[in-house]
Amino acid sequence: MSEFTKTLCPYCGVGCGLEVSPPAQLGKATNRDGQGNPTWRVRGDKAHPSSQGMVCVKGATIAESLDKNRLHYPMVRDSLDQEFRRVSWDEAFNLITQRIQTVRFTQGPEALCMYGSGQFQTEDYYIAQKLMKGCLGTNNFDANSRLCMSSAVAGYIQSFGSDGPPCCYEDLELTDCAFLIGTNTAECHPIVFNRLEKYHKKNRKVKMIVVDPRRTPTAEAADLHLAIRPGTDIDLLNGIAHLLMRWNYIDTMFMDDCTSNFPAYAEVIRHYSPEVVARQCGISIEDLETAARYWGESRRVLSLWSMGVNQSSEGTAKVRTIINLHLMTGQIGKPGAGPFSLTGQPNAMGGREAGGLAHLLPGYRVVKNPQHRAEVEEFWGLKPGQISPNPGLTAWDMITGLESDAVGLLWIAATNPAVSMPDLERTKKALLRSPFTIYQDAYYPTETSAYAHVLLPAAQWGEKTGVMTNSERVVTLCQAFRQPPREAKADWEIFAEVGRRLGFEKEFAFANSAEVYAEFVQLTQNRPCDMTGISHEQLTQGPTQWPYPAKKVESVFIDTETGLLSFQPEEETFSDKEAEKKRKYHTLRMGKRLYTDLRFHTPDGRAQFGAYYSKGLAEPPDPDYPFVLTNGRLYGHWHTQTRTGRIEKICKMHPEPFIEIHPRDAAKLGILDNQCVQVRSRRGKAQFPAKVTKAIAPGTVFVPMHWGSLWADNAEANALTHPESCPDSLQPELKACAVQLIPISVEVAVKDYQFQSSQC
Numbered sequence: 001m002s003e004f005t006k007t008l009c010p011y012c013g014v015g016c017g018l019e020v021s022p023p024a025q026l027g028k029a030t031n032r033d034g035q036g037n038p039t040w041r042v043r044g045d046k047a048h049p050s051s052q053g054m055v056c057v058k059g060a061t062i063a064e065s066l067d068k069n070r071l072h073y074p075m076v077r078d079s080l081d082q083e084f085r086r087v088s089w090d091e092a093f094n095l096i097t098q099r100i101q102t103v104r105f106t107q108g109p110e111a112l113c114m115y116g117s118g119q120f121q122t123e124d125y126y127i128a129q130k131l132m133k134g135c136l137g138t139n140n141f142d143a144n145s146r147l148c149m150s151s152a153v154a155g156y157i158q159s160f161g162s163d164g165p166p167c168c169y170e171d172l173e174l175t176d177c178a179f180l181i182g183t184n185t186a187e188c189h190p191i192v193f194n195r196l197e198k199y200h201k202k203n204r205k206v207k208m209i210v211v212d213p214r215r216t217p218t219a220e221a222a223d224l225h226l227a228i229r230p231g232t233d234i235d236l237l238n239g240i241a242h243l244l245m246r247w248n249y250i251d252t253m254f255m256d257d258c259t260s261n262f263p264a265y266a267e268v269i270r271h272y273s274p275e276v277v278a279r280q281c282g283i284s285i286e287d288l289e290t291a292a293r294y295w296g297e298s299r300r301v302l303s304l305w306s307m308g309v310n311q312s313s314e315g316t317a318k319v320r321t322i323i324n325l326h327l328m329t330g331q332i333g334k335p336g337a338g339p340f341s342l343t344g345q346p347n348a349m350g351g352r353e354a355g356g357l358a359h360l361l362p363g364y365r366v367v368k369n370p371q372h373r374a375e376v377e378e379f380w381g382l383k384p385g386q387i388s389p390n391p392g393l394t395a396w397d398m399i400t401g402l403e404s405d406a407v408g409l410l411w412i413a414a415t416n417p418a419v420s421m422p423d424l425e426r427t428k429k430a431l432l433r434s435p436f437t438i439y440q441d442a443y444y445p446t447e448t449s450a451y452a453h454v455l456l457p458a459a460q461w462g463e464k465t466g467v468m469t470n471s472e473r474v475v476t477l478c479q480a481f482r483q484p485p486r487e488a489k490a491d492w493e494i495f496a497e498v499g500r501r502l503g504f505e506k507e508f509a510f511a512n513s514a515e516v517y518a519e520f521v522q523l524t525q526n527r528p529c530d531m532t533g534i535s536h537e538q539l540t541q542g543p544t545q546w547p548y549p550a551k552k553v554e555s556v557f558i559d560t561e562t563g564l565l566s567f568q569p570e571e572e573t574f575s576d577k578e579a580e581k582k583r584k585y586h587t588l589r590m591g592k593r594l595y596t597d598l599r600f601h602t603p604d605g606r607a608q609f610g611a612y613y614s615k616g617l618a619e620p621p622d623p624d625y626p627f628v629l630t631n632g633r634l635y636g637h638w639h640t641q642t643r644t645g646r647i648e649k650i651c652k653m654h655p656e657p658f659i660e661i662h663p664r665d666a667a668k669l670g671i672l673d674n675q676c677v678q679v680r681s682r683r684g685k686a687q688f689p690a691k692v693t694k695a696i697a698p699g700t701v702f703v704p705m706h707w708g709s710l711w712a713d714n715a716e717a718n719a720l721t722h723p724e725s726c727p728d729s730l731q732p733e734l735k736a737c738a739v740q741l742i743p744i745s746v747e748v749a750v751k752d753y754q755f756q757s758s759q760c
């Protein structure tokens, strides 16, 4: 056995390759965690194409979190005011299956809900879809990706006819202009940012534009920072389009041959003159013109975005409006160009492939499409009509479903909604009403375990073998390298066992995760995300980018002018190793970008312009609540801190929550640096020490999202946020709500949780 196990970092969607070595081989020099346990050593995998050996602080310290506060045994209780008692897996499975059957036959399958996560491996996702959407006949499976990537998914589907980020990381080093909007890439996708920043520093002609109401570390590195008012992205983008039209920077040939609906869009952007846009966005006309000029004069433009765009009540429209700029200037399907959504979680991409949202089915299919349902039913050996034609409940619908008693059983896995859902007071009240909640997590306690009737201990990263796909469609095998603690089990194994006990023995007769993956990839055949050539075994040779079909041999033609490759199918199949190597090489090169043939997945093969006027924030500031609160992430912490909160180095890096306030606003309210500020919205309140800084635009305040109730008193960003969502993606507008600020003198109590040991 080799000294290192190759795997992928289980944090962000950059998807850095890691090599993990066992503590035993490091002898006395081994680092030790807070409790004296030896820790596994982790380093970047130089052979991984996405990260080339680089890692950030989260990847580098992941091993220190693996043993602390783990959930070891299944636990149950009859009501939320009781203590948990330990039970065997057999008892837990019996209880769950009985309960599922009762709800199914009394309330119907639509009363069953599962809420999963982009931190599942693809196998976990796939088995959950087969259980819920297939065998149980309800589409009520949603994931935290609803709060994260669903606007990008909807935008891609509407503009291109299919989901799928078309670009690759190499484009970061081939572009002439990087347009970063609503993304703090430096803190949230650090290795993507490293690659871009290095290239940008070396090539002074390359432009970097950052659009963000905050002066983030990302904005610090930009040639042009547009600190727009929150929620004015569509104004800005339409304003840039207006100038590109006026200055004739458009690619009419591309628009004529490859797009549709331009006239409707042209009518919209007519109304976005620089004067109107500059006023609306709170920026200067000169800066707006500079942005349009950078875009128009660049041969290759790459746009990158994440939550500042997606988490919006007009998230899909924002995504499509970014894509519009690419369509109007022909900036897609070529190296260094294209619209590139940065995926948040390590396997949100795999979730999309496996159909892990309430409106999706495996293989980039949608629930509403009768042919898609029929294909999946046939493949799963189910009777026609078994898959419901109705999209299931989204994450927030599950909360309101608890309020109306429509939900009879809620199964939560690999996410911590008692911190991450909007409008937490309402969320927690709804969770308290739940007749039966199963919570499957790796750690205990988390904020959500307080709302569970059943706790199931999950094996996590490093303890189960499975597959994850990163933002650039690169699929990596994450091999197990340690035993799960005590009785913890892989998520997919838990779902499969419940399936078998419900009578679906044949459907869930998998010996291991390689078999699960092998079944899943067959459902991607001839789909945009075709990965039928990928298997666990094949991935042991190295990460693979999709599309990667297991098709016949193809001869490769290279267009010497564009450098693009095209395939010509031949008769023989790839059976020997040589041929496989050749195929992999060419498919990898070909697969690097989507739409290189400039044909899209729409019925007419053309990409669709989306014509949107800006609507602004769902809850704009007013005299009672005069500030816009936005929120986001810090470099070292991961979401609700279940792992990073237990790592000393990271806790020192980010010791406590805070609120950023512009000096002008602070002076007006008499708020001093470090003074405690109470923040109130229409839904709740929280308090934070003030950080008075020009990094935030006047009228806007920022808080980090990482401190749930276990980690600090009253510092939850989501105590304040609202659930108003984008009508197309149903993604809530977590990024903005209206608040008032009241200076107070109480200290914020940060709880020292990190070194407590597990109680179960």
Ligand SMILES: Nc1nc2c(c(=O)[nH]1)N[C@H]1C(S)=C(S)[C@@H](COP(=O)(O)OP(=O)(O)OC[C@H]3O[C@@H](n4cnc5c(=O)[nH]c(N)nc54)[C@H](O)[C@@H]3O)O[C@H]1N2
Binding pocket: 012, 013, 148, 181, 182, 183, 184, 185, 187, 188, 189, 211, 212, 213, 214, 216, 229, 230, 231, 232, 233, 305, 306, 307, 308, 309, 343, 344, 345, 630, 631, 632, 633, 634, 635, 636, 637, 638, 639, 735, 736
């Ligand atoms: N360190 C760290 N990295 C992470 C994560 C983590 O928890 N910690 N989580 C991962 C996940 S799941 C995700 S989804 C990504 C998120 O990655 P990002 O989207 O980069 O992170 P955020 O900090 O949530 O928000 C990005 C920026 O949006 C800006 N913003 C707010 N409102 C607006 C607006 O109206 N318009 C514009 N243009 N910008 C706005 C905010 O000021 C903020 O700087 O990060 C991933 N990476």
Ligand SMILES: Nc1nc2c(c(=O)[nH]1)N[C@H]1C(S)=C(S)[C@@H](COP(=O)(O)OP(=O)(O)OC[C@H]3O[C@@H](n4cnc5c(=O)[nH]c(N)nc54)[C@H](O)[C@@H]3O)O[C@H]1N2
Binding pocket: 117, 119, 120, 144, 145, 147, 148, 149, 307, 311, 344, 345, 413, 414, 415, 416, 417, 419, 420, 421, 440, 441, 442, 443, 446, 458, 459, 460, 461, 491, 631, 632, 638, 639, 640, 641, 642, 643, 705, 717, 718, 721, 734, 735
């Ligand atoms: N205000 C505000 N709220 C937000 C956001 C925001 O920007 N602002 N961002 C939203 C976004 S983009 C996201 S992605 C969410 C993230 O929010 P959450 O998903 O709630 O955050 P995590 O802390 O990542 O939760 C993951 C959980 O899975 C557990 N876990 C880890 N590995 C495994 C495993 O293999 N199996 C199981 N069963 N459990 C495991 C961890 O212990 C942890 O409890 O937050 C959303 N909420």
Ligand code: SF4
Binding pocket: 009, 010, 011, 012, 013, 014, 015, 016, 051, 054, 055, 056, 057, 058, 059, 060, 189, 190, 191, 192
């Ligand atoms: S950039 Fe993301 S994937 Fe890479 S090491 Fe950091 S957290 Fe992990």
Ligand SMILES: [Mo]
Binding pocket: 147, 148, 149, 344, 345
């Ligand atoms: Mo996310």
